[in-house]
Amino acid sequence: MPQTINVLFLAAEADPFIKVGGLGDVAGSLPLALRALSDDELKVDVRLVLPYHPAVRAENLKPLGIFSIPRGESEVQFEAFETNVNGLPVYLINGDPIRVSGSVYSLDSKLDAEKYAFFSLAANELPKHLNWQADILHANDWHTALSLYVALSKRWEENARHVAGVITVHNLPFMGPDVSEILQSYGIKLAQTDLPDWARVLPLPLGLWASDAIVAVSPTYGNEILEPEFGCGLDEFLKTRRETLSGILNGIDVDSFNPLEDRALGVNFGATSLEKRAINKKLLQEKLGLAQEAEIPLLALISRMDVQKGIDLAFTALKSMKKLNFQAVILGAGDPKLEEAAVHLQNLFSDKIKAVTRYDAGLARQIYAGADILLMPSRYEPCGLAQMIAMRYGCVPVVRKVGGLNDTVKPNETGFTFEKAHAMSLTAAIKTALKTYADREKWRALQIAGMSQNFAWLNSAKEYLALYQSLVKK
Numbered sequence: 001m002p003q004t005i006n007v008l009f010l011a012a013e014a015d016p017f018i019k020v021g022g023l024g025d026v027a028g029s030l031p032l033a034l035r036a037l038s039d040d041e042l043k044v045d046v047r048l049v050l051p052y053h054p055a056v057r058a059e060n061l062k063p064l065g066i067f068s069i070p071r072g073e074s075e076v077q078f079e080a081f082e083t084n085v086n087g088l089p090v091y092l093i094n095g096d097p098i099r100v101s102g103s104v105y106s107l108d109s110k111l112d113a114e115k116y117a118f119f120s121l122a123a124n125e126l127p128k129h130l131n132w133q134a135d136i137l138h139a140n141d142w143h144t145a146l147s148l149y150v151a152l153s154k155r156w157e158e159n160a161r162h163v164a165g166v167i168t169v170h171n172l173p174f175m176g177p178d179v180s181e182i183l184q185s186y187g188i189k190l191a192q193t194d195l196p197d198w199a200r201v202l203p204l205p206l207g208l209w210a211s212d213a214i215v216a217v218s219p220t221y222g223n224e225i226l227e228p229e230f231g232c233g234l235d236e237f238l239k240t241r242r243e244t245l246s247g248i249l250n251g252i253d254v255d256s257f258n259p260l261e262d263r264a265l266g267v268n269f270g271a272t273s274l275e276k277r278a279i280n281k282k283l284l285q286e287k288l289g290l291a292q293e294a295e296i297p298l299l300a301l302i303s304r305m306d307v308q309k310g311i312d313l314a315f316t317a318l319k320s321m322k323k324l325n326f327q328a329v330i331l332g333a334g335d336p337k338l339e340e341a342a343v344h345l346q347n348l349f350s351d352k353i354k355a356v357t358r359y360d361a362g363l364a365r366q367i368y369a370g371a372d373i374l375l376m377p378s379r380y381e382p383c384g385l386a387q388m389i390a391m392r393y394g395c396v397p398v399v400r401k402v403g404g405l406n407d408t409v410k411p412n413e414t415g416f417t418f419e420k421a422h423a424m425s426l427t428a429a430i431k432t433a434l435k436t437y438a439d440r441e442k443w444r445a446l447q448i449a450g451m452s453q454n455f456a457w458l459n460s461a462k463e464y465l466a467l468y469q470s471l472v473k474k
């Protein structure tokens, strides 16, 4: 009989059920990559649990039953379903707070607080009804962080068994709304923590506090959050948890993001058939209504429209490059002001800049495969996925040296980096990239070096498994 490690992996979103951002990619890939590490000696029984948001797409759902959690004098019901993706058991939890809120992330923080507190509590109860016990609870971001806090307080109040808690931090500034009243209504006490006062009532800090291990989504981000610039007021607290804090770089789905097989592309290509890439550039220029010139450098920005991503810096930089010969495409949706600014930029440079202000996964792939340079001037970037996908598709990234960008892009070898979150620093880096682009041999070498990087989830999964094993041993 092999030994087993049982892991309940909690997330607000996961591909292919529902995806809003990078968390959805991670939660869609990592649990499967972990299960694939099972062998004759060790069974890695990871199971995923998600809220059954109204927009979730799921097939072959098996109802598991209707269960309840006490709340004050009465109780709240949750309904659980089971399904499966490629051998991974997936549980979906439904209930009034999830139905009422509707979207994955609501603009109404009260609705989100109710939804995710409810989900975290229900997910904690779930194993009881499954004839299965978790050794590890693995939470992600603020939405599911309370599950660790609740598990810890149950252990104290009810002498429940020790389940080790891991929390992955994908985006520290998002800590969730004040949940003190909600917790109280569920009969969960607010503990005397060593968190700063303001943080004692917020889900993410409570989850960090209750965790046995904290994982940042890249080694650099793991260090950055210990400093005031990126620590969001928790840097001093996190320093006291240094021993349990680590950074594990995310991977990308290398089967899905494979230029040799990607069906969204006009022509497939690889490192040994890089010349075919030019056809994708031509098709892209045609689709966007740009001049179909092979030699002109085509810059791209593929991103959520968010100040985090430094979109405004990119716009200022592009504006300052009026006299240079380039084309650019901006793809993404989000902050209406940034979307407007993108359209404004297109109007200013109608012959060379195109803005597509929506989320379009297929077009994104065509841009990775056809554009020459990807801009990622993030103010902070816990990991970042676009730069890894771009490199795999021979699109050379120009990135700010922060977080996961620093861990994935090698300056002048696989891309270009700059230090300061200023448009001028970005402009200088773009100019260096353009100069290199003019040297065909050098450029090809950069592309091939980027395409040869190994960003498979396997590497990350091995690190997570080692962490799980060290926690189970304790």
Ligand code: GLC
Pocket: 021, 022, 023, 026, 170, 171, 217, 250, 381, 382, 383, 384, 385, 404
């Ligand atoms: C968040 C971060 C991003 C990271 C992703 C997945 O969206 O902003 O940097 O890649 O989570 O961990």
